Amino acid sequence: MFFYNISKTFLSNSRIISRLHPKSFPQATHFKLLQQYQSFYSSPQCYSNEPFLFLKSGPYSVANSTPQPAHLQKVYDKTLKEFHENESEMMVSSLQGSLLTLLCKLMNAKKVLEIGCFTGYSALCFAEGIKNSGTNAKVVTCEYDQKYAKIALQNVKEAGKDDLIEIKIGDGLETIRKFDKSTVFDLIYIDADKAGYINYYETILERNLLSEKGLIVADNVLFSGYVERLPNYDPNAPKSSENHIPKEIYKRIVVPLYNFNEHVNKDSRTTNLLLPGFDGLMLIQKN
Numbered sequence: 478m479f480f481y482n483i484s485k486t487f488l489s490n491s492r493i494i495s496r497l498h499p500k501s502f503p504q505a506t507h508f509k510l511l512q513q514y515q516s517f518y519s520s521p522q523c524y525s526n527e528p529f530l531f532l533k534s535g536p537y538s539v540a541n542s543t544p545q546p547a548h549l550q551k552v553y554d555k556t557l558k559e560f561h562e563n564e565s566e567m568m569v570s571s572l573q574g575s576l577l578t579l580l581c582k583l584m585n586a587k588k589v590l591e592i593g594c595f596t597g598y599s600a601l602c603f604a605e606g607i608k609n610s611g612t613n614a615k616v617v618t619c620e621y622d623q624k625y626a627k628i629a630l631q632n633v634k635e636a637g638k639d640d641l642i643e644i645k646i647g648d649g650l651e652t653i654r655k656f657d658k659s660t661v662f663d664l665i666y667i668d669a670d671k672a673g674y675i676n677y678y679e680t681i682l683e684r685n686l687l688s689e690k691g692l693i694v695a696d697n698v699l700f701s702g703y704v705e706r707l708p709n710y711d712p713n714a715p716k717s718s719e720n721h722i723p724k725e726i727y728k729r730i731v732v733p734l735y736n737f738n739e740h741v742n743k744d745s746r747t748t749n750l751l752l753p754g755f756d757g758l759m760l761i762q763k764n
């Protein structure tokens with residue numbers, strides 16, 4: 478994992494150099510160098526849950542996407558640098574961050590709710606997507622960990638986006654239960670405790686927090702491909718087996734996400750699409 482962080486830095490640096498000096502540092506060299514860092518590819522913070530696509534196309538996709546604005550890249554790099562990979566892997570990848578920005582722009586979103594803020598990177602990506610949506614545009618993001626919330630506040634302030642982002646410190650479910658009846662969001666991003674997903678979803682619908690054409694995006698619903706294994710789970714299966722699920726995530730993450738996916742898919746109030754990209758994105762709209 479040490480090499481993972483090195484390779485991440487390496488990726489962004491070599492990408493910058495190749496853009497500034499295309500002749501002295503061509504893209505092909507950039508990829509060759511990247512390919513030497515196998516650990517980069519085995520990182521859990523993947524571009525796609527599909528290993529083939531991740532291996533083959535992740536770095537190529539980054540290199541062929543418009544770079545993020547400097548203030549976003551700064552928070553992304555800072556989070557990777559300052560946290561152990563067990564924590565920094567909670568942050569979305571920069572490609573996914575760009576997708577979140579794009580979604581807001583496509584929807585002309587004005588109000589975004591995020592449940593699960595961490596260091597504020599994804600909240601800043603949302604802010605980038607709504608920044609031209611007028612005076613009432615706002616990202617409200619929930620974080621119950623004081624340490625993360627403090628860092629997020631600082632990152633948001635340093636990025637000059639404190640007018641666009643409000644950080645609610647406390648339990649996400651309690652926070653969204655307190656919104657008054659007139660509060661609605663165009664995009665609601667669920668990215669906190671996986672055992673809470675059904676409660677977040679139900680509260681959003683019961684309290685009418687989603688605008689008529691709004692979109693709920695629930696992240697990590699495939700969780701590295703383990704969620705779909707649940708029906709064939711064998712506690713004694715070896716790690717290499719398709720029936721293996723690591724013990725530490727089985728009850729806490731995999732079972733709740735499996736139940737969430739089923740719950741949403743059976744719900745006649747909504748239409749859903751499980752997108753097998755990144756770590757699995759459940760996209761949900763009201764009927």
Ligand SMILES: C[S@@+](CC[C@H](N)C(=O)[O-])C[C@H]1O[C@@H](n2cnc3c(N)ncnc32)[C@H](O)[C@@H]1O
Nearest residue numbers: 567568569593595599620621622648649669670
């Ligand atoms: C996956 S991380 C969010 C990553 C962030 N969206 C990003 O991409 O940078 C999940 C965050 O949710 C927070 N969290 C977990 N349970 C929560 C809860 N019940 N209420 C509020 N925040 C919670 C965790 O402390 C963690 O910072």
